[in-house]
Amino acid sequence: MNTIPLAARPEPGPTIYEKAGGPETFFKLAAHFYDAVAHDAVLRPHYPADLSDNAWWLALFLIQYCGGPDDYSRQKGHPRLRMRHAPFKIGVAERDAWVNNMRRAVEAHVENEEVKAYLLDYFERTATFLINVKED
Numbered sequence: 538m539n540t541i542p543l544a545a546r547p548e549p550g551p552t553i554y555e556k557a558g559g560p561e562t563f564f565k566l567a568a569h570f571y572d573a574v575a576h577d578a579v580l581r582p583h584y585p586a587d588l589s590d591n592a593w594w595l596a597l598f599l600i601q602y603c604g605g606p607d608d609y610s611r612q613k614g615h616p617r618l619r620m621r622h623a624p625f626k627i628g629v630a631e632r633d634a635w636v637n638n639m640r641r642a643v644e645a646h647v648e649n650e651e652v653k654a655y656l657l658d659y660f661e662r663t664a665t666f667l668i669n670v671k672e673d
């Protein structure tokens with residue numbers, strides 16, 4: 538039961554999705570990132586031959602994560618990122634390559650400083666959480 542009277546509830550304020558400028562920003566980000574993956578010696582071997590769907594799903598996922606429409610989950614179900622990445626061997630080199638390519642995409646397409654910091658922090662933490670091979 539929610540006991541806060543409606544009138545006292547703070548305005549929710551714009552989402553990160555809105556502050557980022559809506560869907561276009563995320564589609565540009567994902568397209569830029571996958572163009573880089575296509576030429577990345579560390580990441581390319583992990584991905585399927587045809588990369589054309591990947592940017593689409595990454596964009597829908599990020600839109601949802603940042604508070605926009607939930608088309609990703611409506612079409613794919615719960616993201617379960619760790620489970621979906623289990624088939625790929627992700628070590629520190631893959632994590633770093635992923636984050637560095639994504640950082641360049643963020644710097645190219647995201648103007649709002651708060652959104653930039655939010656995304657970079659999310660990518661650092663999540664890519665680290667996706668590491669699934671032990672290295673000495």
Ligand code: HEM
Nearest residue numbers: 583584585594595598613625627631632635660663664667
């Ligand atoms: C912040 C980190 C990451 C996020 C948010 C992320 C997110 C995603 C998403 C949303 C998908 C699409 C899944 C789907 O089809 O529904 C995906 C696919 C994929 N990711 Fe990641 N990922 C991250 C890091 C990595 C890393 C470090 C690797 C290293 C190899 C990786 C490899 C892959 C591959 C190979 C696919 C393609 C799967 C396929 O099409 O068969 N990801 N990722």
